Amino acid sequence: MLLDEGERDSLSLYAADQLNALFPDGNPVPPGFLRDVLPRALERVEHCFSRIADRYFFDGERVLFNHLHGDQYGMFLYFLSNTLYRMGEDTSVCAKLFALNKALHGVDAFYEVELPDVFRWVHPLGTVLGRGSYSDFFLVYQRCGIGSNKDVYPKLGKFCSMHPGSSVLGSCDVGERCELGAEALLLDSSLPEGTLYVGTPGSFRTIRREPDLSRWRNV
Numbered sequence: 001m002l003l004d005e006g007e008r009d010s011l012s013l014y015a016a017d018q019l020n021a022l023f024p025d026g027n028p029v030p031p032g033f034l035r036d037v038l039p040r041a042l043e044r045v046e047h048c049f050s051r052i053a054d055r056y057f058f059d060g061e062r063v064l065f066n067h068l069h070g071d072q073y074g075m076f077l078y079f080l081s082n083t084l085y086r087m088g089e090d091t092s093v094c095a096k097l098f099a100l101n102k103a104l105h106g107v108d109a110f111y112e113v114e115l116p117d118v119f120r121w122v123h124p125l126g127t128v129l130g131r132g133s134y135s136d137f138f139l140v141y142q143r144c145g146i147g148s149n150k151d152v153y154p155k156l157g158k159f160c161s162m163h164p165g166s167s168v169l170g171s172c173d174v175g176e177r178c179e180l181g182a183e184a185l186l187l188d189s190s191l192p193e194g195t196l197y198v199g200t201p202g203s204f205r206t207i208r209r210e211p212d213l214s215r216w217r218n219v
Helices: 003-021 033-049 070-086 093-104
Strands: 119-121 138-140 146-147 167-169 185-187 195-200 201-207
Touching: 003 033, 003 093, 003 119, 070 093, 070 119, 185 195
Parallel strands: 119 138, 146 167, 167 185
Antiparallel strands: 195 201
């Protein structure tokens, strides 16, 4: 288990205190409610973090989790909210966790959105991850967007990376090992695997190349 019992109790209290301070709506979230679901959420966190090749996530022997590491705590809050949703628990708590994540980290990842088992946020301020179809080893930076056009959402293959300010909107089928360059916009278009896309629909380039997979472990 990623955290021992005492650490899980402390984390439950910490998250509940944040929710109740930010949303004083007369319906406080008891720490015990979060404590009951925490082991399932932390299993997902541990699996995800174990595949990230970064010394702050994995030190060569064990998975690391620090609630004061913004990217890690934001990813944890997503997993917690989504796990509660999958379990059919009170969606008002899911909504509070979702809103807490936006308030603390500036990231919009709704609890109903199914992000992959393995992903990484890199200081994702202003990033909105909508109801697309995601695959493992998804890497996303700040100010990125996944969204619909005419109620159709994108599909992303494994090892896709979105660099700062990039967006994928509408009927897009993005192959494995693709990258979106900084400020790129992909709209209602598809990319073959191993493609770097740079630009916007009116002016873009596609470059075939093998991406850098050094950010991931056991690929």
